[in-house]
Amino acid sequence: MIKESIKMSWQNIVHNKMRSFLTTLGIVIGVTAIIALVTIVQGVTGEITSQFSSLGAGKITVQAYGTPLKQGLSDNDLKKLMEMENISGISPTLSMEASVVKNASVEEDVAVEGKNQVYFQNNTDLIVRGRALNKIDMENKNKVGIINQSLEETLFFGEDSVGQTMQINGITYTVVGVLDENAINDVTAMMARSSGEGSDGKVIIPYTAAMSIAGVSNISSFEVLIADTNKTDQVIEDTKLILNQAFNYKENSYNIINMESLLDTMNTMTNMMTAMMAGIASIALLVGGIGIMNMMLVSVTERTTEIGLRKALGAEPKRIQLQFLIESIFLSLLGGTIGVLLGVGISWVVTAALGITFVMSTWAIALGFGFSAAVGIVFGWAPARRASNLNPIDALRSV
Amino acid sequence: MNKEILTMRNIIKSYHMADEEQIILKGVNLKVYDGEFISILGPSGSGKSTMMNIIGCLDTPTSGEYILSDRKIGELDQIELAHIRSKEIGFIFQSFQLLPRLSAIENVELPMIYAGVAPGERIKRAQTMLERVGLENKTKHYPNQLSGGQQQRVAIARALSTNPTILLADEPTGALDQKTGNQVMGLFSELNKEGRTIIMITHDVNVAKTAGRIVRILDGNLYDEVAEND
Numbered sequence: 056m057i058k059e060s061i062k063m064s065w066q067n068i069v070h071n072k073m074r075s076f077l078t079t080l081g082i083v084i085g086v087t088a089i090i091a092l093v094t095i096v097q098g099v100t101g102e103i104t105s106q107f108s109s110l111g112a113g114k115i116t117v118q119a120y121g122t123p124l125k126q127g128l129s130d131n132d133l134k135k136l137m138e139m140e141n142i143s144g145i146s147p148t149l150s151m152e153a154s155v156v157k158n159a160s161v162e163e164d165v166a167v168e169g170k171n172q173v174y175f176q177n178n179t180d181l182i183v184r185g186r187a188l189n190k191i192d193m194e195n196k197n198k199v200g201i202i203n204q205s206l207e208e209t210l211f212f213g214e215d216s217v218g219q220t221m222q223i224n225g226i227t228y229t230v231v232g233v234l235d236e237n238a239i240n241d242v243t244a245m246m247a248r249s250s251g252e253g254s255d256g257k258v259i260i261p262y263t264a265a266m267s268i269a270g271v272s273n274i275s276s277f278e279v280l281i282a283d284t285n286k287t288d289q290v291i292e293d294t295k296l297i298l299n300q301a302f303n304y305k306e307n308s309y310n311i312i313n314m315e316s317l318l319d320t321m322n323t324m325t326n327m328m329t330a331m332m333a334g335i336a337s338i339a340l341l342v343g344g345i346g347i348m349n350m351m352l353v354s355v356t357e358r359t360t361e362i363g364l365r366k367a368l369g370a371e372p373k374r375i376q377l378q379f380l381i382e383s384i385f386l387s388l389l390g391g392t393i394g395v396l397l398g399v400g401i402s403w404v405v406t407a408a409l410g411i412t413f414v415m416s417t418w419a420i421a422l423g424f425g426f427s428a429a430v431g432i433v434f435g436w437a438p439a440r441r442a443s444n445l446n447p448i449d450a451l452r453s454v
Numbered sequence: 455m456n457k458e459i460l461t462m463r464n465i466i467k468s469y470h471m472a473d474e475e476q477i478i479l480k481g482v483n484l485k486v487y488d489g490e491f492i493s494i495l496g497p498s499g500s501g502k503s504t505m506m507n508i509i510g511c512l513d514t515p516t517s518g519e520y521i522l523s524d525r526k527i528g529e530l531d532q533i534e535l536a537h538i539r540s541k542e543i544g545f546i547f548q549s550f551q552l553l554p555r556l557s558a559i560e561n562v563e564l565p566m567i568y569a570g571v572a573p574g575e576r577i578k579r580a581q582t583m584l585e586r587v588g589l590e591n592k593t594k595h596y597p598n599q600l601s602g603g604q605q606q607r608v609a610i611a612r613a614l615s616t617n618p619t620i621l622l623a624d625e626p627t628g629a630l631d632q633k634t635g636n637q638v639m640g641l642f643s644e645l646n647k648e649g650r651t652i653i654m655i656t657h658d659v660n661v662a663k664t665a666g667r668i669v670r671i672l673d674g675n676l677y678d679e680v681a682e683n684d
Contacts, residue, residue, distance in 0.1 A: 066555050361553060366512075369569055448513055
């Protein structure tokens with residue numbers, strides 16, 4: 056019984072090819088929009104999220120501006136921080152620009168960063184050749200440095216630089232290792248890369264040595280590496296306590312950035328945005344549904360005689376209703392299918408163009424199909440009902 | 455005398471039109487027996503079509519009693535009426551009323567779909583019916599590929615397909631020329647000889663004469679010798 060209804064509906068749709076196509080266009084556009092928007096937004100979000108989490112997973116970043124009297128943290132303060140529970144280390148950072156000289160080659164404005172051994176423990180694939188900085192380098196303020204490949208290229212002309220010397224602001228440093236540029240994943244490095252500002256060269260030296268070069272005795276930027284991410288909040292509290300003591304509870308003396316909570320906020324925002332976009336696209340679906348309803352009403356009027364005849368031949372009202380309902384569901388599912396294909400195609404092209412990984416969103420596809428079927432039922436109901444309620448005499452009389 | 459299959463007692467049908475009540479059928483009495491071929495003859499506006507609608511269970515009378523195959527039609531709802539039409543009535547219309555997008559055999563299958571006949575059986579029966587009306591070579595043709603007479607024969611095959619109690623024909627020759635009209639009437643006579651009960655509604659005296667019995671309808675009243683003698 057259903058089979059015949061489906062067959063008859065299909066014949067009617069195929070018979071009115073142009074009209075069926077135009078009717079489904081609204082659904083096609085709606086579903087395409089939903090799927091393309093959701094897939095693209097999810098792709099972009101996924102990309103941003105993965106970049107952010109590679110920057111900030113399992114650590115908090117602290118800017119300790121300090122007070123006019125005490126601009127940053129002393130060695131003593133850092134020691135206290137290092138004694139906190141649930142952390143795997145404290146990684147201070149001291150950034151400056153300096154000129155680096157090797158023989159006659161001078162490289163101005165090289166980014167010199169003071170780090171400690173913890174930084175390398177957490178980023179094991181940073182070193183391509185030579186060794187990382189260690190604890191002894193820190194304690195002895197050893198004049199050793201790790202340079203990146205582009206600085207090695209300009210200063211050492213492609214020779215192996217490990218074991219050779221260079222002058223940073225006039226002080227002789229020994230190169231002990233070479234840095235893999237692409238492995239550097241922190242916010243400043245990324246920003247420098249994307250903005251293209253400054254020299255490409257980079258040197259990492261013990262932070263204690265860097266403090267001497269810069270002539271400062273305090274550290275104002277560091278990262279806390281968290282051993283157990285479930286205890287992040289506890290670590291933040293502990294950090295605040297130490298910082299408050301260090302700066303006598305002065306307001307705005309420090310700023311703690313927790314990447315995870317940033318990420319959470321961002322996820323909430325993008326989820327909201329996705330929902331909003333899907334909502335806007337649903338308006339197209341609604342309009343498409345009205346289009347289908349209009350077409351079905353026209354169809355019922357056109358086929359009044361046919362309906363009357365079918366009734367005279369013994370069709371129950373619900374049979375007639377079912378046939379028209381199937382027809383409208385068919386139409387909207389047809390639109391839905393085309394929309395899904397188009398949507399997936401468009402998002403594939405767009406993600407490829409943006410260089411984002413294309414992830415097929417099954418729930419977007421399910422949503423597209425579900426929505427279009429629902430539109431077919433909801434907007435097909437009234438016309439189908441009207442058809443089934445037609446009086447067969449009136450219907451046959453209109454011949 | 456054969457079994458009574460259709461009985462009408464004092465059937466009144468009225469419509470409300472523009473604030474006044476129009477009485478179309480003014481107390482009609484009719485009995486039809488199994489195997490009869492009866493013509494209901496009347497000019498347009500006489501209430502012919504209303505008669506056919508009531509006989510065909512497309513409409514119910516305002517008052518009076520209509521019994522078809524021992525069932526009181528006035529008490530049935532739309533769904534039950536649909537079942538009665540499916541089982542008891544084979545309609546034949548003036549303008550054939552074939553569905554243009556279906557082939558001849560598919561048109562014949564249509565009432566059997568609604569009667570719930572299984573697909574295999576349906577095709578077999580449709581084939582047989584088309585053979586019976588002499589169109590075994592035209593089963594795959596579409597209505598627009600058939601002549602008027604052929605289309606009406608497809609419609610007759612369709613009406614016969616569910617093996618109904620009554621064949622109900624409304625001006626079956628009205629859209630045909632005289633020659634094809636005569637052929638169709640010849641087919642009706644044959645079917646009647648095979649035992650089929652036929653009720654034909656027409657305004658054409660010559661066509662009506664084919665039937666074994668003629669009742670005249672005029673201004674909502676039925677004049678039937680047999681009924682009056684009963």
